[in-house]
Amino acid sequence: MIRIAAETIRLRRLSFAGTFVALALGSALMAALGLVLDATVTAPGRPPQRYSAVPVVVAADRTLTVATPRGGASAPLAVPRGVPADVVAALPDAVVDRVFRVDSTADTIGRPWSALALAGQTLHSGRPPATDDEIAVEDGTLGDRLLGQYTIVGIVSRGPQPAVFFTDARAAALSPRVDALALTRPAEEVRAVVGDRALVLTGDQRARLDANREPDARARNNAATIVGIALGFAAFVAVFVVASTFAFAVAQRRPEFALLRATGATPGQIRRMVYAESLLVAVAASATGVAAGPFLAGKVQPHLVPGWISATSSAHWPLWTAFGTGVAVAFLGALTAAWRAGRVRPGEALRESVVEPRVMPVTRWVLGLGVLGTALVTMAVTAIGDPGSATNRKTFMPVVMLLVAAAGLLAPALVRPAARVLTAPLDRLPGASGLVASASARASARRTAAIAAPVLVTVGLAAALLTASALTDTAKSALDRQVARPAVPTTVYTLEGGTALIRRQAAAVAWVPDDAIMVTRDLQLPVGSTAHVWLADGTPAALRVIGELPVGSPSDALVGAGNAISDISVPPPPSNASRTGLFIVLGIVLGYTALSLVNTLLMAAPDRAGERRALRLLGALRSQVRRIALLEVLVAVAVGVALAALCALVAVGGLWLTLLRVTGPLPIAVPWAELGAITAGTITLAALCSLADTKR
Amino acid sequence: MGVRLEAVCRRYDNGVTALDDVSVDLERGAFTAIMGPSGSGKSTLLQCAAGLDRPTSGRVVLDGQDLTGLSERRLTLLRRRRIGFVFQGFNLLPALTARQNVGLPLRLAGRRADPDGIQRSLAEVGLGERGGHRPHELSGGQQQRVAIARALVARPAVLFADEPTGALDSASGQDVLRLLRGLVDEHGQTIVMVTHDPGAASYADRIVTMRDGRVAA
Numbered sequence: 001m002i003r004i005a006a007e008t009i010r011l012r013r014l015s016f017a018g019t020f021v022a023l024a025l026g027s028a029l030m031a032a033l034g035l036v037l038d039a040t041v042t043a044p045g046r047p048p049q050r051y052s053a054v055p056v057v058v059a060a061d062r063t064l065t066v067a068t069p070r071g072g073a074s075a076p077l078a079v080p081r082g083v084p085a086d087v088v089a090a091l092p093d094a095v096v097d098r099v100f101r102v103d104s105t106a107d108t109i110g111r112p113w114s115a116l117a118l119a120g121q122t123l124h125s126g127r128p129p130a131t132d133d134e135i136a137v138e139d140g141t142l143g144d145r146l147l148g149q150y151t152i153v154g155i156v157s158r159g160p161q162p163a164v165f166f167t168d169a170r171a172a173a174l175s176p177r178v179d180a181l182a183l184t185r186p187a188e189e190v191r192a193v194v195g196d197r198a199l200v201l202t203g204d205q206r207a208r209l210d211a212n213r214e215p216d217a218r219a220r221n222n223a224a225t226i227v228g229i230a231l232g233f234a235a236f237v238a239v240f241v242v243a244s245t246f247a248f249a250v251a252q253r254r255p256e257f258a259l260l261r262a263t264g265a266t267p268g269q270i271r272r273m274v275y276a277e278s279l280l281v282a283v284a285a286s287a288t289g290v291a292a293g294p295f296l297a298g299k300v301q302p303h304l305v306p307g308w309i310s311a312t313s314s315a316h317w318p319l320w321t322a323f324g325t326g327v328a329v330a331f332l333g334a335l336t337a338a339w340r341a342g343r344v345r346p347g348e349a350l351r352e353s354v355v356e357p358r359v360m361p362v363t364r365w366v367l368g369l370g371v372l373g374t375a376l377v378t379m380a381v382t383a384i385g386d387p388g389s390a391t392n393r394k395t396f397m398p399v400v401m402l403l404v405a406a407a408g409l410l411a412p413a414l415v416r417p418a419a420r421v422l423t424a425p426l427d428r429l430p431g432a433s434g435l436v437a438s439a440s441a442r443a444s445a446r447r448t449a450a451i452a453a454p455v456l457v458t459v460g461l462a463a464a465l466l467t468a469s470a471l472t473d474t475a476k477s478a479l480d481r482q483v484a485r486p487a488v489p490t491t492v493y494t495l496e497g498g499t500a501l502i503r504r505q506a507a508a509v510a511w512v513p514d515d516a517i518m519v520t521r522d523l524q525l526p527v528g529s530t531a532h533v534w535l536a537d538g539t540p541a542a543l544r545v546i547g548e549l550p551v552g553s554p555s556d557a558l559v560g561a562g563n564a565i566s567d568i569s570v571p572p573p574p575s576n577a578s579r580t581g582l583f584i585v586l587g588i589v590l591g592y593t594a595l596s597l598v599n600t601l602l603m604a605a606p607d608r609a610g611e612r613r614a615l616r617l618l619g620a621l622r623s624q625v626r627r628i629a630l631l632e633v634l635v636a637v638a639v640g641v642a643l644a645a646l647c648a649l650v651a652v653g654g655l656w657l658t659l660l661r662v663t664g665p666l667p668i669a670v671p672w673a674e675l676g677a678i679t680a681g682t683i684t685l686a687a688l689c690s691l692a693d694t695k696r
Numbered sequence: 697m698g699v700r701l702e703a704v705c706r707r708y709d710n711g712v713t714a715l716d717d718v719s720v721d722l723e724r725g726a727f728t729a730i731m732g733p734s735g736s737g738k739s740t741l742l743q744c745a746a747g748l749d750r751p752t753s754g755r756v757v758l759d760g761q762d763l764t765g766l767s768e769r770r771l772t773l774l775r776r777r778r779i780g781f782v783f784q785g786f787n788l789l790p791a792l793t794a795r796q797n798v799g800l801p802l803r804l805a806g807r808r809a810d811p812d813g814i815q816r817s818l819a820e821v822g823l824g825e826r827g828g829h830r831p832h833e834l835s836g837g838q839q840q841r842v843a844i845a846r847a848l849v850a851r852p853a854v855l856f857a858d859e860p861t862g863a864l865d866s867a868s869g870q871d872v873l874r875l876l877r878g879l880v881d882e883h884g885q886t887i888v889m890v891t892h893d894p895g896a897a898s899y900a901d902r903i904v905t906m907r908d909g910r911v912a913a
Binding site: 431432435436440443611613617618619 | 748768769772773775776779781783787788789790791792796800801803804805806830846
């Protein structure tokens with residue numbers, strides 16, 4: 001059997017090349033994204049920045065610890081506490097560092113002049129500030145005035161974060177809190193003095209005080225999420241494309257199987273032959289793909305993760321996982337195909353028939369309807385239980401994937417009615433092209449479905465995700481508007497269930513009294529009760545609950561302006577990161593499905609050769625044959641686009657209904673330009689393939 | 697005037713000479729059978745006569761029109777108007793119904809597919825009732841008769857048939873041959889048929905025998 005299988009592969013090179021390429025690329029993508037994910041999660045953080053030139057740093061404990069009935073709960077503090085005054089007094093040889101905001105809009109921080117050398121910065125020109133109204137900066141012109149009352153007297157080299165240096169006395173007046181003490185003494189000595197009143201940090205621990213610490217963690221988290229979603233998508237599309245390619249390749253060879261059956265092969269032998277072929281192709285293709293994984297990972301990693309994660313992963317698990325998944329997917333695709341191949345009757349060898357009698361086996365109906373049901377139930381559960389989370393891409397993307405998968409599974413059944421509606425005008429055209437094209441598109445539902453499937457995935461995912469992400473953006477900004485501006489972002493901590501200290505995003509607004517708070521329902525604090533919370537710097541506060549925030553609000557709590565304690569060290573996170581990620585994910589999917597479209601069309605080409613020759617003999621001009629081929633592909637593409645539109649409609653419609661409860665009716669902005677471009681690209685690709693094919 | 701071949705040679709690139717200086721007159725209104733063993737050049741003769749293949753040298757004149765030097769496009773247009781073709785393998789488009797298959801040459805020519813004309817053609821081959829069926833729902837003999845109806849629908853000057861009974865059982869084959877004979881007798885249709893079956897050739901008015909690329913008789 002293996003010998004026959006190997007021979008067959010050699011003979012039907014094109015068809016196997018198609019499945020090989022689809023699978024190899026799928027496993028390459030999975031391996032690459034797995035490696036990027038591993039690199040994102042395991043890459044070491046950036047080395048110490050702010051205190052890179054000093055061996056020992058003393059800083060206040062950065063966690064908030066609260067006594068609970070079961071011991072203690074702790075959480076990292078949003079705004080650091082200062083180093084206790086007695087510790088400062090006990091270390092007179094330390095350089096006192098203060099880090100404070102000098103301008104409410106810019107990221108620039110203020111620091112005392114003595115802290116200049118802590119990150120190895122030096123004075124370039126001018127002189128150190130000597131009076132309260134003199135400063136030194138990194139960028140500027142000597143003698144210029146800055147921030148109203150200060151004169152630039154010194155220019156210093158660039159540090160890790162844009163800073164303005166004041167005299168030590170002025171800095172202490174502006175920010176009485178001592179953020180850190182820098183020392184050159186041995187760490188043990190310092191520890192002996194400090195005890196447990198503050199932290200003594202050395203080596204890489206010093207990085208814990210860096211401004212980029214939290215944004216880095218967030219960026220790493222975001223990147224991991226996006227790469228994770230991309231990986232999920234790649235796996236999904238690979239399963240979709242590979243299974244359909246394998247099934248198509250087998251369906252294409254029905255006559256061959258019938259012939260083998262007629263010459264005495266048992267159904268079992270046919271089945272084993274298909275298994276053997278699939279296994280040969282699957283192992284070879286997955287291995288090739290996985291081998292290309294590290295290279296591909298190197299190419300995509302810079303676009304998906306923050307720049308400081310430069311190390312590439314050398315882990316083995318992504319490669320083994322991709323290889324195993326690839327082989328398993330191919331084998332599963334072959335499983336149903338082989339079962340069907342085994343049922344080919346010998347008599348079929350003698351009949352010439354492209355009109356497939358029954359295109360939808362019961363299992364496919366069950367599977368398709370099951371997936372569709374799951375998608376709808378998931379949507380309903382979100383809509384009823386937790387409408388606020390609908391704006392989250394992690395909730396929405398799986399629903400879209402499920403819908404598209406369902407449409408793909410049900411496609412062969414939908415192709416005929418859809419094609420009938422779409423081709424009705426073609427039949428009435430006087431020429432031959434319309435009639436022939438629409439008749440064969442309808443008669444060969446499986447082939448039409450095979451071409452429509454990648455179009456469905458491409459356009460469906462793009463339409464649903466782009467429209468939905470525009471909609472969730474609108475929803476988020478609508479929610480932002482509900483919170484009166486100006487709001488200052490801050491943090492409150494709540495104790496959940498008496499044991500877990502949870503950090504909550506909050507906003508401080510002028511119209512909430514300083515002794516009051518508004519919270520979302522999640523916090524389970526009824527209006528009128530007293531909320532025991534901790535503010536951003538760990539100060540405990542008992543606040544009246546005066547109202548409930550709508551579900552899906554960007555912040556969990558609103559507090560008064562007097563409780564606005566915000567952290568200077570955290571610049572606002574870049575908001576478009578997840579949008580960029582979305583486009584990268586879409587790009588990957590589009591590239592892959594485009595390839596599979598080309599693949600299917602080229603694989604289907606030899607089947608049509610006989611029919612094309614017959615048309616030519618009947619007196620069809622070359623241009624007519626070409627037109628027929630083109631029209632036929634366009635009908636299939638149109639079917640795919642129509643099904644995609646249906647999926648997008650259901651997905652976006654469901655989201656809209658869900659958001660209706662949260663934000664009221666929202667305008668739906670369909671990104672026609674992007675969708676038009678994607679659809680046009682798909683059509684162009686399909687057209688080029690059909691032309692290339694009829695050229696031969 | 698039917699088809700006249702004058703000193704036609706057809707040599708392939710691999711050096712095989714399929715037709716070697718063949719001159720033959722295939723008369724109008726007659727049923728001519730071309731016979732000969734495999735490789736005798738009878739199919740090449742048919743293809744050159746029908747404008748499907750080009751002679752290396754010599755002239756083919758079909759219904760008064762010299763085919764030599766016509767462009768591929770002009771040749772196709774001419775084939776469409778003047779020639780009907782019936783193949784051993786039927787060559788029906790599987791996705792189309794019998795009626796649509798018959799109407800196809802008209803549609804290809806950009807002419808209106810007149811339903812009455814199509815129905816008449818189907819009735820002539822005895823399949824007036826089966827117009828809505830797809831090829832796989834018809835027997836081999838019926839499929840070949842649909843192919844004949846399709847070849848006749850444009851009222852061609854010459855009907856070429858390449859082993860039309862080759863894929864049929866003898867009863868169906870007889871039906872097809874009787875049908876062809878009737879077309880000649882009743883409508884004066886010019887028919888040129890390639891066959892290696894003497895029984896089939898016996899339906900013809902005249903038999904041209906080929907041997908080694910030459911006309912033997």
